[in-house]
Amino acid sequence: MNTWLRRLQHSGYLLPTAATSYLLVKGLHPGIPGLSCPFRALTGVPCPGCFLTRATAAALAGNWSGSIELHAFGPLTAALVVTWSIQSLRTKRLFPKNITLAWIPIGTSALFIYWLLRVVFTYGFPSEGLWRFPAGF
Numbered sequence: 001m002n003t004w005l006r007r008l009q010h011s012g013y014l015l016p017t018a019a020t021s022y023l024l025v026k027g028l029h030p031g032i033p034g035l036s037c038p039f040r041a042l043t044g045v046p047c048p049g050c051f052l053t054r055a056t057a058a059a060l061a062g063n064w065s066g067s068i069e070l071h072a073f074g075p076l077t078a079a080l081v082v083t084w085s086i087q088s089l090r091t092k093r094l095f096p097k098n099i100t101l102a103w104i105p106i107g108t109s110a111l112f113i114y115w116l117l118r119v120v121f122t123y124g125f126p127s128e129g130l131w132r133f134p135a136g137f
Contacts, residue, residue, distance in 0.1 A: 012094045017085040020060070023053070023078075027061030030054070045123075046133050048115035052077060070134055072114060 026032045034054070039047035055074025059067035060082070067074035087096040121131040 013088045013092045015094060016081065016088045020081045020085045023057045023081065024060040026053075027057035027059070027063065030057070045119065046115075048111045051134060056081065068130065072130055073111060 026034065037047050037050050039045070040050055051070040052073060055067045055071035056077045058064075058070060059075040059078035064075060067078070084096075087098075088094060091097070117131050118133055121127050121129075122133045126132070
């Protein structure tokens with residue numbers, strides 16, 4: 001096996017902490033560039049995960065209201081990435097053994113329903129508040 005891949009295999013558990021650290025720094029300094037959404041670039045409509053990176057970064061930096069304004073799942077995602085980082089460091093595994101996959105379809109469904117509501121309240125019945133995408137995106 002390639003030496004680089006072997007090293008990555010032994011240190012992969014550090015990736016969640018690196019990603020969480022990046023998000024924290026991005027929350028403290030929002031001008032740091034992020035990734036663009038290919039779905040939004042192609043369709044003009046934000047995807048279910050649009051604004052979630054910024055919302056998670058804001059929550060990690062302590063800006064709870066700003067996080068929720070960007071995406072309702074921001075604080076929850078921040079809590080999950082912090083928990084994942086701690087678990088990965090404690091167990092020295094990228095994906096801890098005690099992870100339950102049953103929550104994935106529930107979370108995916110909730111994210112999709114939230115996205116549909118945002119699309120409807122942004123484009124179909126324009127309104128203000130939690131159910132619409134941030135202005136000026």
